[in-house]
Amino acid sequence: MTHVERGLMWFRRDLRISDNAALYQALKTCKQVYCVFVFDRDILDSLPRKDRRVCFIGDSITQLDAALNLLGGSLIVRYAQAIPTIVQLAQQLHVDAVFANHDYEPAAIARDRQVAEQLKSITCTFHTFKDHVIFEKDEILTAQAKSYSVFTPYKNAWLKKLTEPGGEFFTKPYPVFSYLRALTKPPAQLVQSIPTLEQMSFDPDYAMPISAGEKGAETLFEDFKERIEFYDETRNFPAIKGPSYLSVHLRFGTISIRELVRYAYERSCVDLKKGAQVWLSELIWRDFYVQVLYHNPHVVSQAFKPEYDRIAWEEGAYADTLFKAWCEGATGYPIVDAAMLQLNTTGYMHNRLRMIVASFLTKDLGVNWRWGERYFAEKLNDFDLSANNGGWQWAASTGCDAQPYFRIFNPTTQSEKFDPEGKFIKRYLPQLQKLDKKNIHAPSLMEPMLAKAAGLEIGRNYPLPIVQHEQARIRTLERYAIVKKQKF
Template sequence: MSKTIMWFRKDLRFDDNTAFNKMLENSTDKDELVCIFQLNPVQFLEESYNQDSFFYSLLTFYEQAKAQNITIHFLYGDLEDNFIELKKAFQDWNAVYFNKDERGFGRERDQKMIAFFEHNQIQVYSYQDSHLHGVQEIKKPTGESYKVFTPYFRKWITMPKRPYQRTKEIDHHLNEINHSLFSEGEKKFKQIIEQIDLPFDYECGEAAAESYLKDFVKNHLHDYQKGRDYPYSDQTSKLSRFLRTGELSIRKVWYALNAEPDSDGRQTFISELCWRDFYNMIYFENPKQKTQEIKEKYRKLHWNYTQESFERWKNGQTGFPIVDAGMRQLNQTGWMHNRLRMIVASFLTKDLMIDWRMGEKYFQQKLIDYDAASNIGGWQWAASTGTDAVPYFRIFNPTTQGEKFDPQGDFIRQFIPELKNVPNKYIHEPSKMPIEIQRSIDVSIGKEYPTPIVDHGKIRSEILEFFKTSSS
């Protein structure tokens, strides 16, 4: 009898899990199958909704596996040390299955561990599972990678997608194995869970993911192109957090979309899935993009920084209601509407002229759907430093953005209660509200709610000069 290991990462499901299904297909009754999850403290973040929500999802997966008589064993500590000890404990371990990462920290980890496995005569079976297309599948006719989204999409949409394959009943033995490595790992995992204290409800698990997918396809998909920009109506899919943990198969999403009649909403959502693949590919092609601008001419920008301005942005106290409502939504719920992500990112980088890396790092701490490729791509887009980014001279006006996408101020009032009684006429510019009206509704602008932190009109000319000078 030989041991085969399934190494779970950001693929917390059994349904349509490529590596898991391949392991079952290739195994015989004589093989002992062991499921593991490695907890690497190098990746841990402090006071992070991102991390805490992921571990809640991992706990749910662990418990759901138990209900199916499957044990997820935990390892904790240095990655290579863990696997060295595991190989010493299991001399008959000869194969490992996992769904690979194609960029960032995960790619470096996988390359290092593949070398380790091969050195120890452990057969490696790794698969691209997280995206509809891998980072090297969509190429120009010349073999080069795309740098602009639209031609990438034209090629992407013509390429066949792998089918969704529902996992059949699991009839292999995946029971608990007693070993000190695993008992210590489980102890550490329980300690991590005990320290979590998310200030909001967090639904997770395969069943929740499927429920959200069905609701979106049935009730919001076909109006998606109209409703996705309005934060109060909130007709976004809410699937991103399940995709980033792997609780939902991307192929299952594609299958659900293609079971529906065509519509503008369906086409718009399909383009969003392509953006996800595009940014994943861009991160692979630009492995330093988390700390370095993709556009070389903008790598020496002298970003402005004041601690007070950054803190006011983080806490939703800039004096621009749509910006502040978005940041408060993030701080209170661990999530932010996509339109607002663009608005607050533009405000930080263009109005406050604060380094986009600071905003990206804050989102990494707070977002329950944090995906490095998409988040970094979005921030570099807003800062005009990334590939196919918004031109530096296109600067969102936070006031007109609020007027357009929250016309009655419903979303603003939801997250800024001190403005709940402000008339619609002044909801997007409360600092212009006459004193007598402020008194009549018992609010003082400048006291209960701040006046604008910057003059947007003046900042616009400054940021234009900032980019022109820095890139010349």
């Protein structure tokens, strides 16, 4: 890229300085670099006023601004619509180029196209870079030059590219700190204080249970390094501190995916245990779903496999009642209810539980997966369109490489297997505190005298099961039979 006088680095889902591709390119290319973050009203205005993610962004932005200030720069922060704000700032700052990292969501792609066009009209260029994933767009294709829709061959191709000669380039960190000289503070008339959550009409007390920013991410990662080797043994048990809890940081880019993949790969080469290797595989799932969305933007509103859009989901007041019970954690299936309460009270839900509740909603309650997807999108701290859509379509069997439709999780046996002592359930359902490990997974089947002695009154302080799993299973097989009958 040819050198230019002034550039503007636009932070979006990459709220960090270290190993930031676009920031590195901006600093390397321009004599002076300004930095900006926009609290985009096109996104924020539709969110509920109690939103932990906005708190997390606010804290991360404050940290980023402080770090930039120490390094000679500063962060311009605006609460406005992104497109006109960026174009106006580019004019006011007289920059020659705007730099940002790729965002693969359809709405973001459309936004960036508009930004590029409008910048062009003021003779400013727009440069975007890969940062959020290891491999993007057409970097991993089948032998027929098509995008992958099955995970295992994708993963094999992904690992091959990473490990073949020159593959280390893909996880090499960008040496941002060698080029900081170009960081520049904006002129005083453009400096505004960072808008507070109250000023943006968000509840400031609705914070996340984990620390934000690059520092928060590094602390979590350091903690996870201590237990990564056991990841494969612990990751399925929600009562155990098994996973990394880094998803929010990956979502907002407060940690670099290259750093995580490099570490996981190196550990997988030396560890005797399989933990790092299995964790690396999860990071590959993340890349996989990003490329699925990029190549198949129809999945935002439709099933990946179109024939599955013919399924007749429950409708009307009955569906509303079922959905409400699911959202509130009142289905009478303790593992499902505890999981939903974890989501409602913390904004996090363990991966095994996401699979259980998504299967329960679609295959026990017969409710459209899109309702669950929307609920998760509103509640999850780590909500990411590609992973969420991929996860829901996997569970509902409508997606690429999804769970076959006839494989239907039994919520009670899942509970017995993955929360055998009921420790996780008891964290969120105190009324089941006195139940032993035999009864906690299906309390409605308890002998009434025994239940009463344990302080449990089914139908009063804990609901009756909203559906019977075995009957629901039969209904689901009938519901999905339409896919089998109509061969495509």
